[in-house]
Each structure stands twice: as C-alpha cells, then as structure tokens.
Amino acid sequence: MSNGVEWAVHCCVVLSEAEGPVSTHRLAEFHEISPTYLAKHLQQLARAGLVASIEGRSGGYTLTRAAHRITVFDIVSAIEGRESSFRCSEIRQNGPLPASRTACRRACGIARVMYAADKAWRDSLKGVTVSDLAATIEMDAGPHTFDKLRAWLGGEPA
C-alpha cells in the first residue's frame, strides 16, 4: 500500500475539522509532505467524490459530505482501487485433470477463502468513519488539538 493512503486519511481528518476549504499547499505544509504527490492523491479523492475543489483566493479542498458519512474504506479504495489483493488465475482449469465446467461456475474454493478475507478487511475499514478518527486523534493528542489546527489554518501561509 502506498504512502498515499496515510496522507489521504490524515488530510480528510484535517478537512473534517477545518472551518473552510484548505489548499493542497497548506495540507502539505501541515503534514510536511510533498505537495506534488499530495496533489495527485487529493485528485484521487476528488474523483471518488469524497472531496471537492473550491476555486478562488481562499479556495482549496472540502469534504463533500459529513465526516461521519465517509469511511476509511472509502478513502483507501479511492487511493488504492477496489480490486482484491488476490488474483485467481484459475490454475484449477490447467493440467491433466482440469476442473469441469460445472465446477467452474463457482469461483475456486481457494479464491473464495481469499475473497472472504478481503471482505473481512474491507468490513473492518467500513466500520470506521473520518469522524471516529477525529475523535480518536483528539483523545490521543488532547482536547485542544483541533482548536490549534484551526488557529494555524487561519494564520498566514508560509
């Protein structure tokens, strides 16, 4: 998994706590990460409909819906795609004793086990929202964490 997931999730939490749009430059500055690569990941979030870009002098990105309606899975799949980590190449159909057509109407038993594990992973990520993450971060880092963030966002860009 690329760093993009980590960056994108952190940015969504920041956007959920900001008072207005936040530019790519400011998000990159806040997390001390490459604005060029971050721009690419924010565009992936926009394509997935999770953030929108607001034009103009005080423009930037905002979330398109409430933070409790965006799950970690939404963000991860925006960045990494929705494909399973396992690819079945149907080797059961190979060799001297290939599986029958009837048997092959269902996915291979081995692939089914891998897909079930992928589903468990997805379900776990679907069970946590950006709003939950913000609450966790506030619990870990202290009650004024997001006040400080908002104050910094309201200040002058470097």
Place this chain on the structure above:
Amino acid sequence: MSNGVEWAVHCCVVLSEAEGPVSTHRLAEFHEISPTYLAKHLQQLARAGLVASIEGRSGGYTLTRAAHRITVFDIVSAIEGRESSFRCSEIRQNGPLPASRTACRRACGIARVMYAADKAWRDSLKGVTVSDLAATIEMDAGPHTFDKLRAWLGGEPA
C-alpha cells in the same frame, strides 16, 4: 499479491492428498505452471517449515504436519511475509503542530485502524486449514477428485 500464493495453496492441497512426496516437476506439471518459479515458492514454504524436501528417486515435497494444522494464513505469510500492508510513516510528528511524545507512545489512531483491518484479514485466513480447502474442492469438483489425483501421481511422469 503474487501468483505464488495461489500456486502454493493449490500445491499444499495436492500434498495433503498425495500418498507420498511429490516433486516440483510433478506439481508444476499438474498445475501447468512454471517449474522454475514454483521451485522458488516451494522453497519459501520449506523455509516457513510447512513442507519438507525428501531426497532420492521417489523424493519430493511433503507437508511437515497434518493438513488440519496448516492454515491458509501460514501459507500466505510464508510467501508474502508477515508485514502489514499499511506502513505508517508517522506524519503526525511532522509540521507546525507535531504530536507530543506522550501521544506517540501509542501507534497513531489512523495506523491502529489499518492494523485492526489487517488483523481481521489474518484472522479470516487463520480460520481455514488446508484440510478445509481439500473438503471444499472435493465438494465442488466431485467425490473422486482426489482418487484421480492419486492415480495420476502414481503414474509415469511426462
């Protein structure tokens, strides 16, 4: 995830149903896959202690323990390693408002969510054994599937 996982799981099922050691050549022939690449993956299984190599004319690989004591997770981690798919680069420690040392005693809340999803994936794969897979394959492919396999394995190599 590489094709190696698919190959390795199929091979473990074959070994669980074979009457004696099976050579890399025969396993590759049965699945119509590259013996060179398969050899590499069988060595990974051997390093993880799941299969052992028996020398000699009728030598080859065998499972080192009963099929109901080898989980799909054992095989997947032998091939792909045990690292999490998510790597936290601790960006919470960056920028103008870095997380405090106290906060950083625990993993970042975002990483914890990703690790919990990885655990759900691992637990799902730990819940299925090679013996379960063999039963599933027999159910899908018919009651004489492994009799045919054993007959083929007992025949002359190509």
